[in-house]
Amino acid sequence: MESLKRKVVVLDNGGETCDRYTIIFRETADIYGCSSNPFHPMGIGQYCANAAQMIGWKQLLVRENRIAVNIYLKDCKNIGKRVKDLETLPEDVKKYIKQIYE
DSSP: OGGGTTTEEEEEOTTSSSSOEEEEETTTOEEEEEOSSTTSTTOOEEEEEEHHHHTTOOOOOHHHHHHHHHHHHHHOGGGOEEOSOGGGSOHHHHHHHHHHHO
């Protein structure tokens, strides 16, 4: 997870919804949602949107995608608190993030 620390932002809504975690990849601006156990038959793990497209931008450069992610994070404060230490995430969530990244 250490290698992904600068490449991903994870937000946790504390279990208010079944897709508790919001995962945002800085380089692509892609947004995913997942439950605490995304591989369970009743779990959730899905692509949600692209931050750049949500604010009306086309996906162009990595630099622009990172700016779009920052704008998205400022506008969407209600989707959860930022997880500062990715190692504290459930093992299945860490595995899910790694699988998406690869």
